[in-house]
Amino acid sequence: MTTEIPLIELRELEKYYTKRVWPQKGQVLRAVDGVSVSIRKGETLGLVGESGCGKSTLGQITARLLEPTGGGLFYKGEDIAGSGSRNQQDLRRRIQYVFQDPFTSLNPRFKIGRLLEEPLKLNRLGKAAERWSKVSDMLESIGLDESYRNRYAHELSGGQRQRIGIARALMLNPEFLVLDEPVSALDVSVQAQVLNLLKDLQQELSLTYLFISHDLNVVHYMSDRVAVMYLGKIVEIGEMEEVYAHPLHPYTQALVSSIPAERAAQKRERIVLQGDLPDPSAIPSGCAFRTRCMHAHDRCFSETPTLADVREGHAVSCHLWSEESYSVNEIKEVRTASL
Template identity: 65%
Template sequence: MRSDDTILELRNIRKSYTLRRWPAPAETLRAVDGVSLSVRRGETLGVVGESGCGKSTVGQIASLMLPATAGSLTFKGVTLPAGRVTNRGRLRTQIQYVFQDPYSSLNPRFTIGRLLEDPLAIQRAGGRRERRQQVELMLERIGLDPSFAKRYPHELSGGQRQRIGIARALMLEPEFLVLDEPVSALDVSVQAQILNLLKELQQELALTYLFISHDLNVVHYVSDRVAVMYLGRIVELADVHALYAEPLHPYTQALVASIPAEPGSGPREAPVVEGELPDARRLPEGCAFRTRCPYAHERCGRTPELIEIRPGRQVACHLWTAFQ
């Protein structure tokens, strides 16, 4: 349900691909299968799940980089139906994307100054002298000396390159950032620096984040709320502290239990999840998690809906929805 503080809302988003491998018949891969969520202004909504669960696809759709097969996206009251990624005008400058690998997302032939100035030049924002001043100010804002404008991407460390990736996303003064695994390629100590920088920028610039990661510790540190995805669907959505203290969906319980326990604390109890992740081209009928869930029941042959069982707490599991 959209409220006044909602900046972005996805309604029943679906994304599928048709795979053709002649002479075999065509197959359909459902990357995202009916995702609905809203992001509140100024918050960080974490999206977590195993590789292949569809979280990056959701991020690409939310950032208008990828058209949805079905569903709609509403950003600041403007609704775009499925298939629309063109004619988006000013919306595109207000939503920016930070990639997982900063090195491959930066043109190695351009200086850092050129890379940061290009978004302003494309939008014809100010003269060349003014744009260079903005580049220098942005470099200082992300903790780098203005002299970095003369360097090339290969001359920077991984953490410095990711700072440049963040700076480039901020050059057009967006309100909403999609952060796709922004620290997964960095050392732990550098991860902390980048995460702290993101928090500082969020406060300073009144930013809203959709933070995608497979690392539950990172998501716990940066997020206000967390959406857990499994094979294209959201299985649980809750406040970050409530979700980590009391995970309700069996899959979420297994994920949280996999986090290394703090010294002196006992082991976390969790259901035993066995078996391999199902092929996204041949998903089981009903609940996609049923083939690995120790609590699977006959009723799991029906797809559970994501419903609110407590204020701000949504779960898609028959263990909970059967009693609503």
């Protein structure tokens, strides 16, 4: 029996920054700290967490916009961290990035037609007539008519600009898209339109997504699986419905409890986290979440938990799920409360 190779795989990926300004000169900021995760072809992996937890940094490394400090980044089983220039150009076509703010990511001096044609010109793909034909086809596929090719980005609404950002990322027929907070700057009604567009395009073009957001409700709608990130580490990962229904990590439980319930039977007790996210350059010893966790105990102060399977396909990084931490009765009480 053969195991399918993931389209994208991260192995102990790290991204560290060293502060060079006094008074914190020499202090290391661990933006991404030993992340291991795989993304199967055709699926959407949601990546959720608070601002400053390292989500965007991880996305930029995955799209080869940033170089990792350590660890491995694999595309179809091939290590692409530090790839040569020839291989890098091919990877640029296959892996694309959609930015959070479409206005600042679109050149204001170019008309929309040129913005969409530019990737084809840079990669010397097709003659002028073929490129313009593809621009028209792409505009149609994102729900805009051909007249938009003669407009500038500032003449469009936020939702239209984000559609253009998505279209530009698709011009080279990629397999994998990193979507970095693609709807956070849009009105709620426009968010739904863009999310539905992304789902339709995924089906039509057989795309694979890494969907980054701080909004677990949006991630729940878009994703097949979800990874929860806290201070540079993945603290929980599993199938979306499983994590949504049975969150195991106290941080995930707090995130899920903040989602408005559609029915009275779905209501959970609201968990309000105390304190702010710690400074990533001064991460607490042991479990990084212990300063905000109501279940913190002695082991949390001295030992860093590791990500381990609790159920098949559902892993969590928390001492609550280790038999060594509590008595059997105490573990049962904590686990029952989370379910």
